[in-house]
Amino acid sequence: MRDTLYANVPFQLSEMPHRYGPNVHLVGNPFLLSQLAKLCSKGTVQPEINRLVALLYTDLVKTVINAEFPRKMVALPTRMIDHTPQGMYQGEVIDPAVRAVTVNIARAGTLPSQVTYDLLNTTVDPMLVRQDHIIMSRMIDAKEAVVGSNIGGAKIGGDIDDAIVLFPDPMGATGGSLSTAVSMYKEKVPGTPRRILSLNLIVTPEFLRRISREHPDVVVYALRLDRGLSPPEVFGTVPGELWEKERGLDDRQYIVPGGGGFGEIMNNAYV
Ligand SMILES: O=c1cc[nH]c(=O)[nH]1
Numbered sequence: 001m002r003d004t005l006y007a008n009v010p011f012q013l014s015e016m017p018h019r020y021g022p023n024v025h026l027v028g029n030p031f032l033l034s035q036l037a038k039l040c041s042k043g044t045v046q047p048e049i050n051r052l053v054a055l056l057y058t059d060l061v062k063t064v065i066n067a068e069f070p071r072k073m074v075a076l077p078t079r080m081i082d083h084t085p086q087g088m089y090q091g092e093v094i095d096p097a098v099r100a101v102t103v104n105i106a107r108a109g110t111l112p113s114q115v116t117y118d119l120l121n122t123t124v125d126p127m128l129v130r131q132d133h134i135i136m137s138r139m140i141d142a143k144e145a146v147v148g149s150n151i152g153g154a155k156i157g158g159d160i161d162d163a164i165v166l167f168p169d170p171m172g173a174t175g176g177s178l179s180t181a182v183s184m185y186k187e188k189v190p191g192t193p194r195r196i197l198s199l200n201l202i203v204t205p206e207f208l209r210r211i212s213r214e215h216p217d218v219v220v221y222a223l224r225l226d227r228g229l230s231p232p233e234v235f236g237t238v239p240g241e242l243w244e245k246e247r248g249l250d251d252r253q254y255i256v257p258g259g260g261g262f263g264e265i266m267n268n269a270y271v
Contacts, residue, residue, distance in 0.1 A: 006091025007073065011066045016225070019240030020208050023219045025067070026239065032059055032223050036201055040259030049265055050111055053201075056223065057115040057168060060199050064221050065123055068164065068195060070095045096125045099163035099194075103185075104133045105177055107263035112168035112199070130163075132156045134184070136177045138253070146253040149176040151184060161191025170262045172203035172222060174253050175210030182215045195219065202226050204248030204255055205239070228256035 016026040038044055039052040072095040080087030100120045104113035117131040135152040165185065167178055178198055185193075196218045198211065203222040211218050225239050229247040239246070250256055264270050 002090050006089075009071070009092050013063065013067050017238055018225070019238055019243065020205075021212055021240075023212065023216065024208055025219070025221045026225050027060070027063060027221060027223050029059070029063075029223065032056060036223055036259075039201075040257070046265075046268060053111050053170065053262075053266065054115050056201055057112045057199070058119060060201075060221060060223060061116050061119045061166075061168070064166070064197060064199060065094060065119075067221075068197060068219070069124075070098055072097075094123055096123075097128065098124050099128045099130075099161075100124060100166065101130045101132060101157075101160055101163045101193075102166045102168060103181060104131060105167060105169045105181055106133060106135050107267055107269075108171060109167070109169040111266060112170060113166075116166055116168045116199070130157045134181055136181065138176070140252075144252045146174055146176065149180040151180060154184070156189055159191035160185060160189050160193045162194050163191070164195045164197065165193045166197045166199060168199040170201040171255055171258070172198065172200040172207035172211075172220070173249060173255050174204075175207040175214070178207075178218070179210055179214045182218060197221065202255055202258060205230075205243055205246035206249050208240075209243065226255050226258055228258075 013025060014028040016028045018024060018026055035052055035056055039049065071092040074093050075088050075090045078087045078089055102113045102116040102120065104110050113131060120129045133155040137150050137152055138146045139148040139150050141147050167181060169178060182196060198218055198220045200222040202224045203220065205227050211220060226248045227234060227246040229250060231245055234242050234245050248255055
């Protein structure tokens with residue numbers, strides 16, 4: 001007789017309420033918010049910075065796997081099978097037969113994508129997991145304001161047909177890099193992905209506006225929404241209620257309160 005207890009495992013994502021639409025998930029997790037606050041503090045330096053980035057992404061990727069990845073029923077003998085025919089786990093596991101591609105948007109996305117790649121390899125069939133690389137830079141004007149994103153080079157290891165494609169990039173600021181990267185995949189890389197996911201530590205309302213307009217199919221998971229430069233009437237409102245007024249970017253397109261330039265602090269290279 002089979003126990004159906006684990007035939008349909010509920011997974012409840014802890015989410016902050018918002019009005020940005022169903023493809024945006026602001027994860028509500030006090031432990032991760034504490035670690036993120038530490039990561040963004042002025043006094044935090046290497047090696048603590050990369051340790052915290054790796055810790056945060058390990059948890060965020062687990063959350064996304066739980067929420068997004070397909071499952072399958074298995075009947076697996078445990079060590080007790082030598083003693084009793086009831087020594088079987090029968091229930092759901094993450095389906096190992098899913099294709100997954102993580103995209104390193106260098107520089108800030110490099111460590112997050114490596115963490116994602118390593119974790120995916122322990123969860124699904126490693127033969128179906130791939131990491132791609134894109135060198136992306138912001139184009140700035142004389143006043144250091146960002147005017148666009150430029151792809152300086154890419155290593156794309158194949159098609160993305162039926163793959164879950166993940167973009168783990170810590171700071172979702174303007175949305176320029178992600179939008180450019182997603183457009184490149186849609187236009188130049190063969191195949192139709194199963195899902196396109198953006199995994200961010202912090203996003204701004206400006207990022208969410210751009211991504212939901214230009215790529216409404218992209219699903220965003222973020223640990224924090226920063227809108228620190230909004231007018232006073234915004235504070236205390238549900239995120240997205242006054243979306244047009246919300247502002248999280250300064251004149252140089254850095255996130256406020258934010259945590260500074262992650263490409264810079266993660267590499268100790270201030271260029
Ligand atoms: O504040 C910001 C904005 C973009 N990228 C970062 O790393 N930080």
